[in-house]
Amino acid sequence: MNILENNKTNYKLWADKKLQGFSNKLDDLIVEIDNPNSLSKSEKAMMHRIINQHNIVFFQINKGVDDVKSSIKMLASQVGLGNYEIDSKSDSDGLTEIKIHDNIKTDAEYIPYTDKQLKWHTDGYYNDDDNLILTWLLFCKNQSENGGLNKYMDHEIAYILFNENFDNIDDLMLNNAYRIPKNELNGREAIDNPIFSFVENKLHMKFSMREKNIIWNDKSKEASKNLKNIINDSDMYHISHKFTEGQGVITNNIIHMRTSFTNLEKKNRLLYRLRSKQRMRA
Ligand SMILES: [Fe+2]
Numbered sequence: 001m002n003i004l005e006n007n008k009t010n011y012k013l014w015a016d017k018k019l020q021g022f023s024n025k026l027d028d029l030i031v032e033i034d035n036p037n038s039l040s041k042s043e044k045a046m047m048h049r050i051i052n053q054h055n056i057v058f059f060q061i062n063k064g065v066d067d068v069k070s071s072i073k074m075l076a077s078q079v080g081l082g083n084y085e086i087d088s089k090s091d092s093d094g095l096t097e098i099k100i101h102d103n104i105k106t107d108a109e110y111i112p113y114t115d116k117q118l119k120w121h122t123d124g125y126y127n128d129d130d131n132l133i134l135t136w137l138l139f140c141k142n143q144s145e146n147g148g149l150n151k152y153m154d155h156e157i158a159y160i161l162f163n164e165n166f167d168n169i170d171d172l173m174l175n176n177a178y179r180i181p182k183n184e185l186n187g188r189e190a191i192d193n194p195i196f197s198f199v200e201n202k203l204h205m206k207f208s209m210r211e212k213n214i215i216w217n218d219k220s221k222e223a224s225k226n227l228k229n230i231i232n233d234s235d236m237y238h239i240s241h242k243f244t245e246g247q248g249v250i251t252n253n254i255i256h257m258r259t260s261f262t263n264l265e266k267k268n269r270l271l272y273r274l275r276s277k278q279r280m281r282a
Contacts, residue, residue: 047280068139083278085127096274128191133276133277135279136274136276140245143269144262144264145263146261146262148269174220177193178193178224
């Protein structure tokens with residue numbers, strides 16, 4: 001449904017359906033996959049059904065596979081992901097190992113590669129409109145010992161809850177709602193972005209709770225504070241899950257965070273990530 005073209009009645013129907021259909025039970029959100037190299041019709045259909053409703057779908061690969069990285073790429077391409085972001089940490093296909101890197105820079109964008117907590121954010125909130133991350137996938141190769149719990153919140157629900165409480169959503173849709181200053185480490189220029197926008201008729205969110213190096217527009221400052229409170233205080237709409245080996249998740253770049261963690265004595269937590277500039281499609 002295109003909420004851009006909707007009147008108040010249709011918006012309410014959409015919002016009510018969204019909130020009533022919410023589930024934070026893993027059983028409602030996960031698909032068991034027999035062979036990631038060749039998804040069955042029903043596995044694919046189930047993945048599409050779940051992500052269409054919740055903007056998130058978990059998956060569990062039941063059997064061991066020979067080449068995990070290649071199987072994850074195969075799985076992703078079968079549900080329509082592609083055009084991956086390539087960065088300094090990814091391989092040439094765009095697959096990135098999320099693990100502790102030694103001597104990591106202290107900039108907020110590099111915290112994924114440490115054992116520290118990651119605050120609520122969407123991926124690529126510092127990207128411009130030509131490089132929007134519409135969907136991302138994470139897959140757990142090795143789990144942590146303690147911590148490393150992920151929390152997720154559907155950004156469409158955050159948008160609905162904001163509208164229930166405030167009447168200035170437009171302040172979050174300004175093209176310069178916030179500014180990320182020039183990144184001196186990688187040379188990326190300063191960028192202005194909206195928090196909420198519509199991309200291909202679907203709500204897209206760019207957001208971070210980082211406190212340093214993010215400059216809020218005078219108009220959006222108050223609204224962004226209110227949005228942060230909504231996200232922090234909406235436990236009932238948080239989905240919490242700690243990955244175990246063989247589990248993964250695909251989301252329409254919904255808001256997420258990670259608690260700090262410790263590694264098992266002989267195994268480092270290792271996740272694989274793909275950031276796709278296109279959404280899942282049948
Ligand atoms: Fe992230």
